[in-house]
Amino acid sequence: MSYDFFPMLIAGITLGFSAGISPGPLMALTISETLKSGTRAGLFVAFVPLITDLPIIVGSIFIVSKLQNINLLLIVISVIGALYLFYLGYENIKIKHVVMSEFKTNNSSFKKGVITNYTNPNPYIFWITIGGPILITSFNYSLINSITFLFTFYFFLVGVKVIIVFIGTRFKVFFGSTKYIFIIKFMGLLLILFGMILLYDAIVLINL
Structure with a gap:
């Protein structure tokens, strides 16, 4: 993977958009509360990652930075990250329909x-297997590159959820539409593509 400005921009957009639109606990709560x-209420939940993720990112960077000089562990992290992206991509691609009842949550308050x-x-x-390594490596190239990845990732992660809140307020049927399913499947393919890139990085490390 190249860690120059433009690749980091694309990575931030793709991974952020995918995380923002894919079904999951926070997506469920966002739609449910909306x-x-x-x-x-929906907007509050949409902005939650901006509050909660900072300690997760800091902790992940600390852990990964301690492993930067251990080649074998870096290979393992890259492979785990690739497999995780393959899993997320597969979960997105196999979705055939989304039923609104699936978005119910036991939490009554946003x-x-x-x-x-x-x-x-x-x-x-x-953040341990994908985001952390990307931030650390891109920082070694340029601070701007790592900031670009972080900014675009959260801009699209939160931005997509904000859009979903407003769509949910006005067009509830969108979440069961073929357009929403198509977007999820397409982002699943992109996640698998990024997984292949991470796997390639692991192979490169093996050959070092």
């Missing part, structure tokens, strides 16, 4: 969004 309590995100393993897995 439908039950209105736009304001204030549970923080707890939902902290108890969701996906952010931890992503």
